[in-house]
Amino acid sequence: MRLPGSKDRSLMEIRAFRGSDEAEVLEVWRAAMHADALGEHLFRTKVLLDPNFQPDLLPVAVEDGRVVGFVLALTRQVPLFLQGLEPDKAWITAFGVHPDYQRRGIGTALFQHVIQLLRTQGRKTIDISPYVPNYFVPGVDSRAYPGTIPFLEKQGFRVLYNAISMGADLSGFQIPPEILELERRREQEDGVTIRPVSSADLPELMPFIVRHFGWDWFRHAQEYLLDLFGGVNASQICFLVARRQGQIVGYCQQRLERFGPFGVDPAYRNLGIGRLLLFRCLATMSARHTFFAYFLWTGEDAARLYSLAGFKRRREFAVLHCDL
Secondary structure, eight states: OEEEOSTTOOEEEEEEOOGGGHHHHHHHHHHHSGGGOOOHHHHIIIIITOTTOOGGGSEEEEETTEEEEEEEEEOOSSOOGGGTTOTTEEEEEEEEEOGGGOSSSHHHHHHHHHHHHHHHTTOOEEEESOOSSOOSSSSBOTTTSTTHHHHHHHTTOEEEEEEEEEEEEOTTOOOOHHHHHHHHHHHHHHOEEEEEOOGGGHHHHHHHHHHHHOHHHHHHHHHHHHHHHHTSSGGGEEEEEEEETTEEEEEEEEETTEEEEEEEOGGGTTTTHHHHHHHHHHHHHHHTTOOEEEESOOOHHHHHHHHHTTOEEEEEEEEEEEEO
């Protein structure tokens, strides 16, 4: 598709991504998404090798013989476990226009192009950007990219909620006495134990994760457990299981600096089991000389729990939705 250019620029073309575009797309990505710059390795593994990737849904804007903008959209070509193909849904995980070419209608043209493509495929919704397995950030960081949310609202998007990214300095980390006392009391009064995962846990653990947290959490846990039990960088992983009177009621996972996810059966969330999992995992990280912990995504309620362990807000993201 060719569109009239601006000023002395005669034509701007929007077309599907080609393999030879990689370097120029990444140049635009780094310039436009400066807080979320991407290297070649991640672009190839998390974009080009994503089984849901389609070149038509990575349209690029070409002007002056170079790529100056792009939008990365995805639809399921491969089922996500029992969630299936989710045929009504689409996701946008990254987009940008090179700063030298902004405010010329290029971003609007790209979004109009990709929205029309998705409509012709029968998609009913677009979300920015809670796509699994390969999202980069939860949504739009309005501090890093001022003006982006108003732009998206003009394209028909609305903010659903905010996701909070947090981090904690683990230098000298110690479990506070009140958490140790809670741990002792829960073990004596409720039979709660927190232990590293074992192979004996797996037949109960994996259905527990699916039942309470869904297939994406299953996928994420499975990825860590395959490495843990396969001996692949096992020393980088902490995976804890909480039981109450012998029954699994929660779990927690971590690799290197990245903490989570972790969760507790809703029926037992008033017992402080989440706090015990959190502090025990952070203590394990600190003992392994991992001195920083972070995660990308939580809500306000969970953020209060994390703050008890020293986590501080790093970034906030708006998750957006559009009905087609």
